[in-house]
Amino acid sequence: MRAGLVLFPGTNRERDMALALQRATGRKPAMLWHRDTELPAGTDLVVLPGGFSYGDYLRCGAMAAQSPIMRAVRDFAARGGHVLGVCNGFQMLTEAGLLPGALLRNASLRFLSMDCHMRVERADTPFTHRFRPGQVFRSTMAHGDGNYFADAATLDRLEGEGLVALRYATPEGAVTEAANRNGSARNIAGILSPNLRVLGLMPHPENQVDPLIDGTDGLPLFESVAETFAETA
Numbered sequence: 001m002r003a004g005l006v007l008f009p010g011t012n013r014e015r016d017m018a019l020a021l022q023r024a025t026g027r028k029p030a031m032l033w034h035r036d037t038e039l040p041a042g043t044d045l046v047v048l049p050g051g052f053s054y055g056d057y058l059r060c061g062a063m064a065a066q067s068p069i070m071r072a073v074r075d076f077a078a079r080g081g082h083v084l085g086v087c088n089g090f091q092m093l094t095e096a097g098l099l100p101g102a103l104l105r106n107a108s109l110r111f112l113s114m115d116c117h118m119r120v121e122r123a124d125t126p127f128t129h130r131f132r133p134g135q136v137f138r139s140t141m142a143h144g145d146g147n148y149f150a151d152a153a154t155l156d157r158l159e160g161e162g163l164v165a166l167r168y169a170t171p172e173g174a175v176t177e178a179a180n181r182n183g184s185a186r187n188i189a190g191i192l193s194p195n196l197r198v199l200g201l202m203p204h205p206e207n208q209v210d211p212l213i214d215g216t217d218g219l220p221l222f223e224s225v226a227e228t229f230a231e232t233a
Ligand SMILES: NC(=O)CC[C@H](N)C(=O)O
Pocket: 049, 050, 051, 052, 053, 056, 060, 086, 087, 088, 089, 142, 143, 144, 145, 146
C-alpha cells in the first residue's frame, strides 16, 4: 500500500502515524507537505494526522482545509480514493466538506487527554474489516474540540446508511453517556463517507500499535486498510 501522510504547520502526530502505517504495510508512507499541489502517482491512501494545524486558528482544521494540498485530496476522494483523518485530520475532513457535521468544543470545555473505548459499528469497510462487528477496542483521546455535532436529519441519515463507524462505549461495549467524554452526538467517534472510503475519527489508534508501548488495540485498523491494498504492497 502506498500511503501519503500530509504535514501541516502544527502537525505533531506524523511520526506515530508513519510508524503505524509502516507496521501494517511494511512500507514507509510518503511525507507530503501542505503546500504540495499534487499527490504522488499511485497513492492508495491519504492520511491526515493529528495535531494543531495552523495553531488551531479560526477553528481546528479550518485553515488546513483551505491549504493547497486539500484540493488534491478532495479530487482524490472524488475519484474514489481512500482517506483517513485522525483527530485534527477528522476536523479537516469536516471543514473540507468531505465528511458531514462538525467537531465542536468538548462539552466540558476542557482539553481531554485520556483513554477511551470504541465499539466497532461497521466491520465490513476498508478500514475496519480486521475487527469483529461490535468489537470494543481501547484507544486514546487528546483533543479540545472532539464533540461531534450534526443536525438531527444528518445524524439520522448517517445511522440509516450505516456510516457511523465507531462509537464511544464502555469496555463492555455499552454505549452510555459516561463513556462519551467529549459530548459527541449519539456517542459518535468516527464516521464514513457514503462510499466507505473516507474515515474520520477523533481518538488515536496509532497510539496502540506496539505491544511494548501501549498494546496493539489500534493495529487492526491499519491492517485492514493495508489488506485492502495488499496487491500494491
Ligand atoms: N490531537 C489532536 O489532533 C488535537 C486536535 C485539535 N488541535 C484539538 O485540540 O481538538
